[in-house]
Amino acid sequence: MAAKRRQLETLDALRKSTIKHAVTMGLNPSVKTQRTDVEWIPEMPQRWRLVRVKDVMEFFNTVRVPLSAAERGVMTEKSYDYYGASGVIDQVEAYLFDGTYILIAEDGANLLTRSKPLAFLASGKFWVNNHAHILKPRCGGDDTFFVNVLESQDFSLFVTGAAQPKLTMENLGRFKLAVPRVVEQKEIATFIRAKDAEFRPLFAQIERQIETLVAYRKSLMHECVTGQRRISEADVVRSKLSENIGQLEFEPSGKSGRLEMKSS
Numbered sequence: 001m002a003a004k005r006r007q008l009e010t011l012d013a014l015r016k017s018t019i020k021h022a023v024t025m026g027l028n029p030s031v032k033t034q035r036t037d038v039e040w041i042p043e044m045p046q047r048w049r050l051v052r053v054k055d056v057m058e059f060f061n062t063v064r065v066p067l068s069a070a071e072r073g074v075m076t077e078k079s080y081d082y083y084g085a086s087g088v089i090d091q092v093e094a095y096l097f098d099g100t101y102i103l104i105a106e107d108g109a110n111l112l113t114r115s116k117p118l119a120f121l122a123s124g125k126f127w128v129n130n131h132a133h134i135l136k137p138r139c140g141g142d143d144t145f146f147v148n149v150l151e152s153q154d155f156s157l158f159v160t161g162a163a164q165p166k167l168t169m170e171n172l173g174r175f176k177l178a179v180p181r182v183v184e185q186k187e188i189a190t191f192i193r194a195k196d197a198e199f200r201p202l203f204a205q206i207e208r209q210i211e212t213l214v215a216y217r218k219s220l221m222h223e224c225v226t227g228q229r230r231i232s233e234a235d236v237v238r239s240k241l242s243e244n245i246g247q248l249e250f251e252p253s254g255k256s257g258r259l260e261m262k263s264s
Contacts, residue, residue, distance in 0.1 A: 054173035144189035
């Protein structure tokens with residue numbers, strides 16, 4: 001199970017690095033670049049522009065309204081997603097937004113730990129509380145490009161507060177990005193969607209394997225402690241070997257479907 005979880009981490013790191021390169025350097029491997037004076041953008045493609053977030057994106061923070069758990073608890077017709085800093089946290093009976101917007105956390109430890117996505121898309125009819133910034137690209141900018149370029153950035157230099165990390169609207173607005181023309185944004189967005197389509201089934205396959213392994217472990221423990229299965233010397237040897245093998249594969253054996261280990 002640990003080996004499979006490491007595979008997920010490696011796959012996720014590969015996906016993120018592939019997308020980060022696309023949204024920061026484009027799709028042309030031989031593109032000419034230029035140096036910048038921005039600490040987190042050492043170089044960028046020559047035809048891209050260096051801009052502040054507020055120059056290319058419009059904020060809709062004034063529309064958001066927080067709802068307490070008590071207020072949400074008395075609602076009976078909950079049909080719309082209620083978003084917080086890291087995604088959907090509840091459903092509510094009304095909505096504030098209708099369309100596709102980019103949400104990015106305003107506060108919380110995730111601004112520094114990045115254990116969850118920081119920037120994500122919200123589509124359809126939904127409500128947002130006061131813990132997430134709401135943005136939309138100006139001048140026909142592509143949502144997919146901008147949500148991924150924001151997610152790929154390190155905002156730690158712009159985060160304030162020790163006890164409660166916070167990315168203020170002012171600091172986010174003055175954060176600088178390297179941005180191509182809209183046509184190239186859309187080309188990069190198409191590439192990202194294609195890559196996501198490639199990675200998605202791989203993630204799902206490994207997650208299913210982990211679920212199967214968890215079920216097998218539980219059933220094996222039950223058989224052992226109830227006496228339904230006798231532990232042989234071969235079992236002991238194999239368990240010791242598994243501690244020294246970095247990667248293990250599991251596959252059904254015979255008609256019983258029992259999972260057996262084999263070294264990869």
